[in-house]
Amino acid sequence: MKTLICNEPYSIEYIERDVPRIAANEVLLKINAVGICGTDIHAFAGKQAFFSYPRVLGHEISGTVEQVGTSVTKAKEGKRYSVIPAIPCGECPACKEGKTNCCESISLYGVHQDGGFTEYLAVLEDNLVELPDEVSCSEGALVECFAISAHAIRRAEVIEDNKVLVVGAGPIGLAAAAIAKAEGCEVVVVDVAEERLSWAKEKLGTATLNAMSESYIEDVREVFGGKLADIVFDATGFDKSMSNAVNLIRHGGKLVFIGFTKGELAFHNPTFHMKETTLMSSRNATRQDFERVIQLMAEGKVSQNIMKNKDYNFADFGLRYQQDVVENKSLVKGVINF
Numbered sequence: 001m002k003t004l005i006c007n008e009p010y011s012i013e014y015i016e017r018d019v020p021r022i023a024a025n026e027v028l029l030k031i032n033a034v035g036i037c038g039t040d041i042h043a044f045a046g047k048q049a050f051f052s053y054p055r056v057l058g059h060e061i062s063g064t065v066e067q068v069g070t071s072v073t074k075a076k077e078g079k080r081y082s083v084i085p086a087i088p089c090g091e092c093p094a095c096k097e098g099k100t101n102c103c104e105s106i107s108l109y110g111v112h113q114d115g116g117f118t119e120y121l122a123v124l125e126d127n128l129v130e131l132p133d134e135v136s137c138s139e140g141a142l143v144e145c146f147a148i149s150a151h152a153i154r155r156a157e158v159i160e161d162n163k164v165l166v167v168g169a170g171p172i173g174l175a176a177a178a179i180a181k182a183e184g185c186e187v188v189v190v191d192v193a194e195e196r197l198s199w200a201k202e203k204l205g206t207a208t209l210n211a212m213s214e215s216y217i218e219d220v221r222e223v224f225g226g227k228l229a230d231i232v233f234d235a236t237g238f239d240k241s242m243s244n245a246v247n248l249i250r251h252g253g254k255l256v257f258i259g260f261t262k263g264e265l266a267f268h269n270p271t272f273h274m275k276e277t278t279l280m281s282s283r284n285a286t287r288q289d290f291e292r293v294i295q296l297m298a299e300g301k302v303s304q305n306i307m308k309n310k311d312y313n314f315a316d317f318g319l320r321y322q323q324d325v326v327e328n329k330s331l332v333k334g335v336i337n338f
Contacts, residue, residue, distance in 0.1 A: 003118040004318040007054045009046030012321050020122040024078065027075050027218040028067035029083070029123045032137035034116040035060030035145055036312075036334040038170075041326050043111075049262075051111065055328065058116030058336075059109050062131065062140030064122075072125045081128040082143040083116070085109040088204035093123065101151065101284035117318075120336065129290045136309075138335045142304050145333070146293040147285035149175035149235075149248045150257045154289060155232050155282050160184035163224045167250055168213065169196035171333045172258055176233045178203055181292075182301040186221050201299050202316035203306040211241065220248050229253060239263045246272050254278040308335035314338045 001019050022028050040057040042048040048145060061083040068210050068289045075081070081282065088095045088103035095103050109115040109123070131140045149172055158164065162185045165176040169191035181187045188207045189200040197208040209219050220228055228250040234242050237259030245255050246267050255277055272279075296302040309332045317324065325334065 001119040001131050002315075003056055004314075004321075005054050005056050005117070006044055007092065008259075009053070010044065010322070010332050012044060012318055014318055017118070019120045022067060022069050022122045024069040024071040025084060025126070026069045026122045026124055027065045027072060027128065029061075029063035029068045029081070029121050031063045031116050031119055031121060031314075032080065033141035033178045033338065034058040034314075034336045035141040036325060036336065037112060037145065039055065044321065044326055048111075055110075056114035056117050057110050058118075059083075060141050060144040061109065061120070061121070061123075062137050062143070063086065063116075065128075066120070069125070072203050074225040075125045075128050080131040080137065081142060081291060082131055082140045083109065083123055084127045084285070084287060084290055085111075085115070085130060085144060087113075087124065091212055098286075101172035103288050105190075106284070112174060117336070119314075121252075129287060129294065131294065132298050135294055136304075137329050138308070138337065141303045141335055142333070143290055143293050143297070144177045144285070145171050145307070146179065146297075146302060147289040148172055148282075149233075149258065150179050150289040150293050152176055152233055152256050152282035153179045153243060154292070155280055156233070156254055156256050158185055158231060161186060162189070162230045163227060165190060165224075165229035165232045166235065167191075167221060167232060167241055167245065167248075168237075168259060169200045170235060171195070172267055173233070173235035174204065174307050174332075176235060176258060176304075177206060178306050179296065180233075181206065182296050186224070188220070188229075217247055231256065235259045238260050239265055243267060246275065246277055249275060249277065251275045254280070257281045293306075304333075304335075310334040312336045 003017045085108045087107045088100035089105045090105040164180045164185040167190040229278045231254045235258040
């Protein structure tokens, strides 16, 4: 089978490998589509933490089952599935509480072990979520990206008519805005790049704000009818944006960090305390989040078109990976088709 492997930073090439043999609890998945994540870009550039080489990238995966292991009971040959890339240990306190998304020793396809930039992949049955006919293979590959945001929305316990501010108009922020809107919230998207704000306004139909405005906080009040946000989702991973977020929520509001920074964060404690701020982080996603995204996709309430703006062909996209993917400044979200 044909495989695209990242040997070391800035070195990626096609190789031939044997089709994997599956364990009793695995299926052989014929890859249909793979989404390109920032992780795949950072790993190529040698900037991805907790990463080792050589590695087959790709953790946003959809495919068709071609063979099932002897102990597989639910997955069926010929059926299409989205892949939950996170493999939990099942034994740590988080796993025992059902919080498999933040397992102490979690492993991800395409990050800690080889992923979807290949024609076939052995995948644990427990990591499959079936796709209905209404959800395409390309959409199936992007379920994981949407599920990251769906998990944050669920953790925040949003309710209809919540005033939601999403800071950061990358794929995760766009997905968070789309899902919050689907849940009946009043959503406003923030970024510093006008082209991203124009994209969000066109694809989501939401109001937008530029965080570089000198009257940023007052702009938030104005767009929400004189009030600050009930909930802020920060998907920037930028320390200054994250530290400032407490100024954007109302008293009794919630602040959710989807993106993360390697640096330290500092808040004005009187403001944080006075508002009795609920602060939470959101990491990865669970089966429940995948199933919710697939449901919303099947119902036409969220669409891959809010983020996808580039299709690639697996047969040759790796030949110009640096130019067409890593250095492509116009790329919002790309999907590799097999």
